[in-house]
Amino acid sequence: MAGNTADTWAAPTADGALDATVRVPGSKSITNRAYVLAALAAEPTLVRKPLDSRDARLMLGALSALDASWAQEGENVLVRPLVPGLTGEVSVALGNAGTVARFTPALAALSSRPVFFDGDEAIRRRPIAPLLRALSDLGADIDDGGRGAPPFTVRGHGGIAGGKVELDSSASSQFLSALLLAAPAFDSGVTVRLLGGTPPSEPHIAMTLDLLRRFGAAPERSGTEFHVPPARLSCPDYTVEPDLSTAAPFVAAAAVAGGRVRIEGWPGQTTQPGDWLRGLLAELGQRVELDADGLTVTGAGGISGARLDLHEVGELTPVAAAMLCFADGPSVISGVAHLRGHETDRLAALATELSSLGARVTETGDGLEITPAPLHGGLFRTYDDHRLVMAAAVLALRVPGIEIENPATVGKTFPGFADTWQAMF
The missing domain is CATH 3.65.10.10 (Enolpyruvate transferase domain)
Incomplete structure (x- = not known):
């Protein structure tokens, strides 16, 4: 069940394996x-x-x-x-x-x-x-x-x-x-x-x-x-690709909750950083298939701990960090010192909020060290950062009782995120 108050969102917990098809908005x-x-x-x-x-x-x-x-x-x-x-x-x-x-x-x-x-x-x-x-x-x-x-x-x-x-x-x-x-x-x-x-x-x-x-x-x-x-510039007609970074929490959901999630319209060739999700999820042990109609990720029943250099795809860090809280061993994310100058200091925010729910997450000079531990519910603060709302929703898939602060801030990139997330269930 999912609920909302004016200031928080009780994001849903998965009752079983997912089987969902999702269309994300433009990049x-x-x-x-x-x-x-x-x-x-x-x-x-x-x-x-x-x-x-x-x-x-x-x-x-x-x-x-x-x-x-x-x-x-x-x-x-x-x-x-x-x-x-x-x-x-x-x-x-x-x-x-x-x-x-x-x-x-x-x-x-x-x-x-x-x-x-x-x-x-x-x-x-x-x-x-x-x-x-x-x-x-x-x-x-x-x-x-x-x-x-x-x-x-x-x-x-x-x-x-x-x-x-x-x-x-x-x-x-x-x-x-x-x-x-x-x-x-x-x-x-x-x-x-x-x-x-x-x-x-x-x-x-x-x-x-x-x-x-x-x-x-x-x-x-x-x-x-x-x-x-x-x-002299001219392009009378231009079509925007789906936002692959916004797809990150949805494909992560297959790894965390199990089952299958399909993203419609995933391009075969793209310059978007979010396309790195295909290799990233495969590295974490998931099954990833790209065809002419989209990308399908199928959970493998577990997530492998890993050392990830996300310098080129730093915006994937919040969702990746949430996923790695459920890994089978410690993980390190590196190469993302620049995230301290994003919507908020994302490294400090992730270390603080993930640790507040039971994970053992510490900052390094250019990233995070993540040691999985039993998680519990509580308030997840989002610091007016849309990617932190998405990361918290991934955590809530397996952790009942997470209240996500200021869910409306996700309107920065995906105003319909909560409804689309709920529709996966």
Whole structure:
């Protein structure tokens, strides 16, 4: 049985093996990248099956403030390009959306307006300073009061010179993606040389390069140097893939509760980090089958302890950590120090909340050590982080009495998550 109060969700416990087919919404990462490129295109773009969530709506709201426009057409969204030359100060509401905070300041610099950016208290703690410095070096006029964080103002002067710039993207690959996505509209394009090593989440960088090509740009990469020349963008019709990271708790459910869960529409080829789930679940001992219609995961009756380097797929860490609380031995997750700068400090939050329910979870310099132990019910705090809601739901499959704080925060990426989760039973 599942129940709700205004502030908590009593997530359901599985009474037996699952047998479910699930369709997850469109990818947040792809949706918001497609919206940005559509706003920079020379003609309208019909974005098919985009995610409809708080983050996606914040992006559309930001583009509206920046003088693009959009219209809902059934389950699709028609995005019309930015209109240059309008004047008068405007504001962009960031919420706690990292893609909005990082992808839209460059668009503001292309306008002729002062644009004020601010959002939830949490977004003021998320890293953005290296991106603002790089945009300033490329010709943007940014006043952040020396904070390197919201609130800040971008004073648009009708364009950005562009050119060569150095960027430390070690805290987030979104810094690099932000420059590359806007580069076709810069006077000289952009050449970015990365400092501080390879950014986390290489698949998201590949995703950005793939979408640029689909919209007609010609990005080039040589190791840690990237070049995007000026280009006329056009992609009249673009379809968004299902969000594979949002599928993580559902496929994990097959491993934790037993039985079979099928995800409809799983692409045969994709740049999404969530596609790593196929190899990850196989490594943990589960049966994984991909065919033309989707992905099926069948629980093997147990979960193997493992050492997992999730540097490239850090967003899978919360659900992976929840799964590993039921493993047959200790596990280590590494390579994810950057998760301390996400919606919350995910490593501290996971160590605190999993341990509060009986697991033995400790932080390391770049991850977590997890030693399974008997679990019990209790309050699981989620720190306004959608991925923690999903992780807690996975725990509740085998642990009665878990109350998940603030379940509505999952609306960041999947407003219908609780109903879809309940439908598995």
